[in-house]
Amino acid sequence: MDIRKLEAFCKVFELRSFSKAGQELFLSQPTISSHISHLEDELGVLLFDRLGKRTVPTQPADLLYRTAKELFQSLDDVQSEIHMLRDKVVGELQIGGSTIPANLILPRLISGFMRMHPGVTFSVDVSDTLEILKRVHNGDLSLGLVGSKPDLPGLASSLLMEDDMVVVASPALAKSLDGENGTPLESVLSLPWIMREKGSGTRKSLEDALDACGGLRNLNVVSHVGSTTAVIECVLAGVGVSATSQLAVQRYVESGDLVLLDVPELRKRRRFYLTYLSDRKLYPAMRAFLAYVENARETLPQQLMPGRKTSSGSASIRLVEANSA
Amino acid sequence: MDIRKLEAFCKVFELRSFSKAGQELFLSQPTISSHISHLEDELGVLLFDRLGKRTVPTQPADLLYRTAKELFQSLDDVQSEIHMLRDKVVGELQIGGSTIPANLILPRLISGFMRMHPGVTFSVDVSDTLEILKRVHNGDLSLGLVGSKPDLPGLASSLLMEDDMVVVASPALAKSLDGENGTPLESVLSLPWIMREKGSGTRKSLEDALDACGGLRNLNVVSHVGSTTAVIECVLAGVGVSATSQLAVQRYVESGDLVLLDVPELRKRRRFYLTYLSDRKLYPAMRAFLAYVENARETLPQQLMPGRKTSSGSASIRLVEANSA
DNA sequence: TAAAAATACTCCATAGGTATTTTAT
DNA sequence: ATAAAATACCTATGGAGTATTTTTA
Numbered sequence: 001m002d003i004r005k006l007e008a009f010c011k012v013f014e015l016r017s018f019s020k021a022g023q024e025l026f027l028s029q030p031t032i033s034s035h036i037s038h039l040e041d042e043l044g045v046l047l048f049d050r051l052g053k054r055t056v057p058t059q060p061a062d063l064l065y066r067t068a069k070e071l072f073q074s075l076d077d078v079q080s081e082i083h084m085l086r087d088k089v090v091g092e093l094q095i096g097g098s099t100i101p102a103n104l105i106l107p108r109l110i111s112g113f114m115r116m117h118p119g120v121t122f123s124v125d126v127s128d129t130l131e132i133l134k135r136v137h138n139g140d141l142s143l144g145l146v147g148s149k150p151d152l153p154g155l156a157s158s159l160l161m162e163d164d165m166v167v168v169a170s171p172a173l174a175k176s177l178d179g180e181n182g183t184p185l186e187s188v189l190s191l192p193w194i195m196r197e198k199g200s201g202t203r204k205s206l207e208d209a210l211d212a213c214g215g216l217r218n219l220n221v222v223s224h225v226g227s228t229t230a231v232i233e234c235v236l237a238g239v240g241v242s243a244t245s246q247l248a249v250q251r252y253v254e255s256g257d258l259v260l261l262d263v264p265e266l267r268k269r270r271r272f273y274l275t276y277l278s279d280r281k282l283y284p285a286m287r288a289f290l291a292y293v294e295n296a297r298e299t300l301p302q303q304l305m306p307g308r309k310t311s312s313g314s315a316s317i318r319l320v321e322a323n324s325a
Numbered sequence: 326m327d328i329r330k331l332e333a334f335c336k337v338f339e340l341r342s343f344s345k346a347g348q349e350l351f352l353s354q355p356t357i358s359s360h361i362s363h364l365e366d367e368l369g370v371l372l373f374d375r376l377g378k379r380t381v382p383t384q385p386a387d388l389l390y391r392t393a394k395e396l397f398q399s400l401d402d403v404q405s406e407i408h409m410l411r412d413k414v415v416g417e418l419q420i421g422g423s424t425i426p427a428n429l430i431l432p433r434l435i436s437g438f439m440r441m442h443p444g445v446t447f448s449v450d451v452s453d454t455l456e457i458l459k460r461v462h463n464g465d466l467s468l469g470l471v472g473s474k475p476d477l478p479g480l481a482s483s484l485l486m487e488d489d490m491v492v493v494a495s496p497a498l499a500k501s502l503d504g505e506n507g508t509p510l511e512s513v514l515s516l517p518w519i520m521r522e523k524g525s526g527t528r529k530s531l532e533d534a535l536d537a538c539g540g541l542r543n544l545n546v547v548s549h550v551g552s553t554t555a556v557i558e559c560v561l562a563g564v565g566v567s568a569t570s571q572l573a574v575q576r577y578v579e580s581g582d583l584v585l586l587d588v589p590e591l592r593k594r595r596r597f598y599l600t601y602l603s604d605r606k607l608y609p610a611m612r613a614f615l616a617y618v619e620n621a622r623e624t625l626p627q628q629l630m631p632g633r634k635t636s637s638g639s640a641s642i643r644l645v646e647a648n649s650a
Numbered sequence: 651t652a653a654a655a656a657t658a659c660t661c662c663a664t665a666g667g668t669a670t671t672t673t674a675t
Numbered sequence: 676a677t678a679a680a681a682t683a684c685c686t687a688t689g690g691a692g693t694a695t696t697t698t699t700a
Contacts, residue, residue: 064403657695673681
């Protein structure tokens, strides 16, 4: 099924003539004959009834003609799309991220970027860090957003954003504590806790933090749940407290639906990285997105966490007071 | 944009390796290299970033890969569809008909045929006889149903069905006539008439009939309308009487909504013909449909016109009595 | 007889091969 | 040192041509 032969076939179909098709395609009539009969051999059917001087397409020819035309159309289309891709900020960017960046950082980046470049679309994959890195490495993804610095050869990475793991509670639960001057670690640990499942990065962070402050892991765990969303819903419902990404709960803290408990011992900084294949040829869409992210790193943190303007310095800001007043 | 080159490209895309692609396609690595660089030249973009030992597709490659896969899929599909066409009673039949056969005969034929052969679909074109014949002749249509015997060379034709032009009136209007022993021509002609537009085959038939019985054309025409449907609606509404195809009014006559006026002088037989290119290779679907029609010619007339069981002999059956009783 | 497609043949462009070099790990 | 792609060069299949024959309107 050669393209040239299909072209010849289409012309014959349209002109009902081998010789006229030859003229239009600047080919000789015997060449057209040969193309058609090759196609007929290959398909095992007659494509044209040769009725003396007239040439009439058969039923299979009808079918073949339609798909051949579609085929030429999509070949034309893909060529012009590729030229666009080369010259303009358009096309699809395939981005992968682990849970926090894919769910909480990317959407805001995409939203801002799409306002500037409406021709760019995104496909976002959420997966674990290792999978993301593998897929960036083999080119399935053009960009990865992950929670740890990758060390695969060929992968460049830069710091995208910092986030703190914080302890949250419903306002009702928080009130039962004396919110005076920071919350004592012991009273927080004795509260009912909602815990992430084994394997969760957030759980790992919490366990590290607990280990760091004396190896005590005897939390009063009342529930294990499998996602950040589920954790938040549980805390909102007053099931207990939990430690989770500040980015994830920021909205609720601002609206007063949740309050942060200031437990310096459990505050743990997490860093998110943007990673991509260095040495790769950059097309306009990708180049523009990288530039946008580079710029957003400076301006976005304020947007993303308005309550943290001064937080980068000391880790023990009295957020509880600010919101439970 | 050669198919073989696209195949090579897809394999490289999937395997991320020129040499592995070569192995799977039983081609040498340099051949793959050459194919890819030809495509890159043709498209004006890099398709793979050659990162030392690793090969990573670029953004345009992504786009090309998707359309190439679709393309191969539709090529596969069309091949198997063509094989089906060759071996089974499936596929689309393109049939054209002038108004009466396309609207009144074909639907019943199709309906019966599709019950036997659900794999066959139809595309029906309604047009004037000349256009239909032209398109059957050049192979656009596989079958034509027309109101006159074609004499184009290469076109075979066979009688499909006979139909009578009859005069119809609303029951109310009919009652005003003495329906005793046939309706006298003069009293019918003096009724208000609904006439088809110039160029209509039905109008031509009526004028011929009027000419034949004495050249009198001084009808009391109260309305000219452009379609059989409009004629029927006008008669139903009591605007006047009209002469039209018996096939078209049969339903209404049976239900009693219209009555036939027995005017032997205006009864005019019309013949409809089925036509197709002789010498054409017949595929199963077409062969089956022709056989079905051949058979239906014997059995269908009774279905189509139950009131005419004995009508083929004499032209002056007292249909008025039968329905206005 | 003329017009269209098929056949016979010739030629060369290019798909594809082998051998080798280059490049990066 | 090794593995992968690029380069150089060669071969031969088949795409395309010209000349001619066959077919049918």
